Amino acid sequence: MFAGSASPEAVAEVAQALSEDPLEALLELRDKNLLQIFGGGSRFGLLETLREFAWREAERRGSLETLRQRHAHFYLEFARKEAAQLRGNGQSSGMERLERELVELRLALRFGQERLETSPLALELAATLGPFWFSAHPQEGLMWLEQILAHDRLKPERVTLRAWALDASANLARLLGDLDAALRDGEAALELARQTHHGSLEATVQRNLGVTLRLRGQLEAAETAFLRAYQLNLETDPLTALRDLNGVALTAALRGDAQRAVALLEGALKKAKLSRNRWLTALCLTNLGQVYMDLGEWTNAQVLLEQGLNAARAIGDRPILLSSLEGLGLIRLQQGDYEVARALLEELLEEAI
Numbered sequence: 001m002f003a004g005s006a007s008p009e010a011v012a013e014v015a016q017a018l019s020e021d022p023l024e025a026l027l028e029l030r031d032k033n034l035l036q037i038f039g040g041g042s043r044f045g046l047l048e049t050l051r052e053f054a055w056r057e058a059e060r061r062g063s064l065e066t067l068r069q070r071h072a073h074f075y076l077e078f079a080r081k082e083a084a085q086l087r088g089n090g091q092s093s094g095m096e097r098l099e100r101e102l103v104e105l106r107l108a109l110r111f112g113q114e115r116l117e118t119s120p121l122a123l124e125l126a127a128t129l130g131p132f133w134f135s136a137h138p139q140e141g142l143m144w145l146e147q148i149l150a151h152d153r154l155k156p157e158r159v160t161l162r163a164w165a166l167d168a169s170a171n172l173a174r175l176l177g178d179l180d181a182a183l184r185d186g187e188a189a190l191e192l193a194r195q196t197h198h199g200s201l202e203a204t205v206q207r208n209l210g211v212t213l214r215l216r217g218q219l220e221a222a223e224t225a226f227l228r229a230y231q232l233n234l235e236t237d238p239l240t241a242l243r244d245l246n247g248v249a250l251t252a253a254l255r256g257d258a259q260r261a262v263a264l265l266e267g268a269l270k271k272a273k274l275s276r277n278r279w280l281t282a283l284c285l286t287n288l289g290q291v292y293m294d295l296g297e298w299t300n301a302q303v304l305l306e307q308g309l310n311a312a313r314a315i316g317d318r319p320i321l322l323s324s325l326e327g328l329g330l331i332r333l334q335q336g337d338y339e340v341a342r343a344l345l346e347e348l349l350e351e352a353i
Contacts, residue, residue: 002071004103005038005045010078014070072108072121079105079128086131091279092316098132105129109144113151122148123161130168134175135318142172160201163192167205174212182212203232203244210247214254223251239275242268246287253291261291282311282320290327302331322351 002010036045046054058064078101085094098105105125112122126144133141145165154162166189174182186209193202210225226247233241245268253261269284289304309324325348332341 002045002051002104003107005036005043006104007043010071010074010104011044013074014067016070068111071104072111072125075101075104075108076121076125076128079125079132083128083131086135092314095132095135095316098129099136102137109148113148116148116152120152120158120161123152123158123165127161127165127168130164130171133168134171138172138175142169142176145169145172159192160196160198163189163196163201163205166192167208170212171208174208174215179212179216183209183216186212199232200237200240203229203237203240206232207244207247210251214247214251219251219255223248223255226251239272239277239280242271242280243283246283249291250287253294258291258295262288262295265291278311278315279317279320282308282315282317285311286320286324286327290323293327293331298331298334302328305331318351322348325351 002014006014037043038045055064058067079098082094082098085091109122109125112119112125116122126141126148129141133144145168149162149165149169152158152162152165166185170182170185170189173179173185186205189205190202190209193205196202206225206229210222210229213219213222213225226244230241230244230248233244245264249261249264249268252258252264265284265288269281269288272280272284285304286308289301289308292298292301292304305324305327308320309328312318312320312324325344329341329344329348332338332344
């Protein structure tokens with residue numbers, strides 16, 4: 001029931017519907033040279049002809065639906081676990097694991113998409129993968145979310161999931177330059193989030209909506225959104241509140257209050273370092289470096305952006321990496337160091353494609 005190769009854990013979970021000891025069955029296939037083995041035994045696969053035969057046989061026996069359902073639920077749980085790591089210190093390894101399973105995640109999405117009338121699985125899976133789509137496959141992610149949202153009927157029990165999905169769609173539309181769609185989906189997500197009385201959901205939507213409003217030049221509305229997110233998170237999730245504070249600071253800088261922005265970001269950076277959260281530290285370093293650039297304090301900006309770049313590389317965060325590279329490239333141009341500037345900006349282009 002797999003589109004490609006799979007881990008022993010995945011095979012065991014899915015095949016339990018057919019066998020009390022699926023791993024023993026795997027060994028039998030291996031002994032008959034019917035099994036492909038990858039990564040020193042860490043993944044298994046079947047030849048395409050055998051996979052097609054197994055699919056037809058499961059359909060004939062009436063077990064295909066059960067197997068596909070178990071497959072989809074396994075990868076939904078896998079996505080939940082890995083996506084939770086994408087804003088922490090395990091980001092790089094989490095991205096690699098999700099990328100490795102992308103073929104299976106697509107298969108699970110197609111299964112859920114065919115059953116939207118009776119199951120919210122596709123809606124949850126597409127939304128859960130939001131950070132992964134944003135960092136690695138924004139166009140594909142937006143395609144899945146748009147298709148699923150267009151065909152999903154809003155039911156009372158799906159309000160929270162639909163809000164998350166709309167928020168993810170808004171983030172991807174913004175990344176791809178469609179600020180009108182980002183605003184539309186962000187406002188729709190906020191309307192649903194408020195219905196749920198789910199503080200962390202509303203805070204996330206407010207923060208992301210703040211980014212869209214800032215890019216549209218609606219700075220007062222953007223700062224209001226960031227402040228609301230900060231207030232919602234302050235007591236229950238102080239680390240995430242520091243992320244919201246970054247939004248307030250960058251908006252303040254755009255409104256001409258760079259000194260306030262510096263004060264807010266320096267405070268946030270200090271707390272981020274104490275928390276040992278590398279992603280949050282990288283974010284604060286890069287944003288503070290950008291504000292110092294705006295102030296013309298090139299030396300401070302360069303030091304901070306170099307630290308932010310190193311931190312972003314260590315955790316594999318693409319958005320922070322791009323921002324750091326751009327800032328450092330502009331600083332080197334300002335300093336007349338054209339060779340280094342060219343290398344940085346070429347890396348920026350390579351990473352952005």
